[in-house]
Amino acid sequence: MSQATAASGGGWLTRDVLLLSMSACFADMGYQAVTAVFPLLIVIDLGEPAYVYGLLLALSFGVGSLFSLVGGNLGDTHSKKAVSLAGNLLIPLMSVSVLFPNIVFMGALFVFGWWARYFRTPTRRAWLVEVSDPAYRSKVFGFLHALDVGGGMVAVIYSIVLVLLGAPLDDIVFVTAIPILVSSLALALARTKPHPAFLAASAKAAREPPQSGERQEKENRFIFRWLLVSATLFGFSYYALGFPIVTVAQSQGSAVFGILTFGIYLGVSAGAGYLLGSVRSRRPFRTLWTLGYLLAALSSLVIGASYAFHFGLGVYYLGAAGLGFATGSVETFEPVLTSTLSKTGKLSSGLGWLSSSRALGLFTSNIVMGAIFTFSQFGSYVYAAALAVCAAVILLAVELKTKIS
Numbered sequence: 287m288s289q290a291t292a293a294s295g296g297g298w299l300t301r302d303v304l305l306l307s308m309s310a311c312f313a314d315m316g317y318q319a320v321t322a323v324f325p326l327l328i329v330i331d332l333g334e335p336a337y338v339y340g341l342l343l344a345l346s347f348g349v350g351s352l353f354s355l356v357g358g359n360l361g362d363t364h365s366k367k368a369v370s371l372a373g374n375l376l377i378p379l380m381s382v383s384v385l386f387p388n389i390v391f392m393g394a395l396f397v398f399g400w401w402a403r404y405f406r407t408p409t410r411r412a413w414l415v416e417v418s419d420p421a422y423r424s425k426v427f428g429f430l431h432a433l434d435v436g437g438g439m440v441a442v443i444y445s446i447v448l449v450l451l452g453a454p455l456d457d458i459v460f461v462t463a464i465p466i467l468v469s470s471l472a473l474a475l476a477r478t479k480p481h482p483a484f485l486a487a488s489a490k491a492a493r494e495p496p497q498s499g500e501r502q503e504k505e506n507r508f509i510f511r512w513l514l515v516s517a518t519l520f521g522f523s524y525y526a527l528g529f530p531i532v533t534v535a536q537s538q539g540s541a542v543f544g545i546l547t548f549g550i551y552l553g554v555s556a557g558a559g560y561l562l563g564s565v566r567s568r569r570p571f572r573t574l575w576t577l578g579y580l581l582a583a584l585s586s587l588v589i590g591a592s593y594a595f596h597f598g599l600g601v602y603y604l605g606a607a608g609l610g611f612a613t614g615s616v617e618t619f620e621p622v623l624t625s626t627l628s629k630t631g632k633l634s635s636g637l638g639w640l641s642s643s644r645a646l647g648l649f650t651s652n653i654v655m656g657a658i659f660t661f662s663q664f665g666s667y668v669y670a671a672a673l674a675v676c677a678a679v680i681l682l683a684v685e686l687k688t689k690i691s
Contacts (some may be wrong), residue, residue, distance in 0.1 A: 298422035299429070302476045306414050307433040309472035313377065314437035316466035317403065319445045320380045320459050321438075322548045324396065325528030326541055327384075327455040334389060339528060340656015342393045346400035347521075348649025351642040353405040358638015361409030366634060367478050370413060373406025374470045381463035384456035404645060408638035410473075415625045415633055417476075419483040424570065424622050428563015431617045435556035437465070442549035446542055503629075509688055510627040510636070514643045516680040517620060520579050521647015523586070523673035525655040525666070527551055527609075533593055533663055534602050543599065550603050551610040558614025571690050574619040575681035582612035583674035590667025620644075 328339045353373075360369050380399030383392045418426045441462070448458050527548050535544025562573065585608030592601040620640060628636030651670070658666040684690070 298419055298425055300417065302417040303414065303426055305472050305476035306410060307430045309469045310430055311433040311437035312465045312469035312472060313374065314434050315440050316462035317377055317380055318438035319441035319462045322442055322445050322531065322545050323455050323458050325532055326535065326544065329532055331455055332389065336660045337656040340652045342396060343652035344649045346397045347645045347652060350401050350404035351645030353401045354408055354638045354641035354645055357405040358408035358635040361412055361634030362632060366409040366413040369409040370406045371470060371473050373402045374473055376402035378463040378466045381460055384459045404641060408641050409634050411621050411637045412634035413478065416480045416484055418481055420487045421483065423625065424563045424618060427622050428559045428618045431559030431614060432556045435552045435559065438552040439549060439556060442545055442552060446545050449541055505688060506627040509684060509690060512680060512684045513623060514639055516677045517640060518643040518647045519680065520674055520677035521644045522651050523670040524648055525651050525670055529655055529659055530589055530606060537593060538599060547602060547606045551606040554607045554610030555614045558611040559618045562615055563618050570619045570622055571681065571685055573615055575678040578612050578615035579674050579678035581608055583671040585609040585612060586667045586671040590664045594664040
């Protein structure tokens with residue numbers, strides 16, 4: 287099949303790839319609105335200190351790492367569709383959290399919804415790998431990320447419109463249950479039959495000479511371990527966008543400007559994921575640490591500097607755009623590299639380890655960010671930048687040692 291044919295959708299954009307990607311789109315159309323509005327609801331409306339929001343995120347991501355491992359392991363031994371659906375159907379717990387005005391109950395349901403999201407993510411990614419052509423894996427994951435984040439863009443737009451119309455923030459959170467349930471419907475309609483090219487690639491790998499296969503497997507394990515270490519370290523720097531949302535909203539005196547920060551981040555992230563995936567980079571490892579980790583570090587410094595030196599709204603948005611591009615790179619190439627380095631029969635658990643490593647990093651990041659942010663917003667962004675640089679340096683060292691690029 288020619289490149290032109292594939293690019294037109296005949297080779298890579300199958301019915302099941304589209305359904306799984308649309309599921310991601312509708313899920314983000316729901317819970318990303320919660321992500322945009324929840325910090326304003328907690329910090330500004332309810333008057334809770336920033337560290338409470340940071341603690342809720344830490345619990346969401348930290349314990350969520352365990353749910354990623356559990357979901358990933360279950361996906362290797364049970365139906366990926368059943369595991370993905372089970373997690374997806376529980377994500378609306380975030381939406382109904384606002385029915386309980388008590389911060390403890392509201393926070394608990396918000397956290398449970400995030401745990402459900404982490405539970406289903408590795409199996410959905412592994413499912414996507416199995417039903418797609420390995421030759422277009424970067425493009426498929428770039429497309430997934432584009433629709434994923436595109437749904438988040440829609441969430442930001444309707445959140446802003448509802449805020450301008452005077453809708454209470456808790457009402458906005460509650461209606462997010464609708465698109466998340468549509469997301470589960472898309473999962474239910476998707477099939478699990480592996481793509482013929484995936485089956486052929488798996489059969490070819492099984493026929494490799496044992497000695498050659500052992501050498502490659504040993505190197506893959508080495509690279510994968512350090513990829514997980516780097517992803518965890520990057521997670522230490524990968525704060526929730528709720529912090530920049532609060533920074534912009536407070537500095538500009540406008541909730542709309544704060545939410546728009548999230549919209550810019552998501553829009554650039556969607557475009558970057560699709561663009562980088564479509565290019566079919568021959569150097570995904572290098573792209574990950576340069577246009578992912580290093581760019582994220584620079585962007586955090588831009589946001590911090592804008593706050594410290596009062597550079598204005600445009601510089602805030604420039605930093606948010608840089609973070610968006612970096613996230614597009616990370617969300618495209620981390621799963622691509624993981625699926626390449628993992629054994630065929632361990633795809634789901636391998637992607638579970640990736641989700642878990644990021645979640646563990648986010649657990650630490652949001653506790654530390656929340657604490658530093660309470661006393662020094664500039665210092666919190668400097669902390670994030672320093673850790674992202676360290677993550678990039680680790681991958682650079684692995685690249686130089688193994689010649690992978």
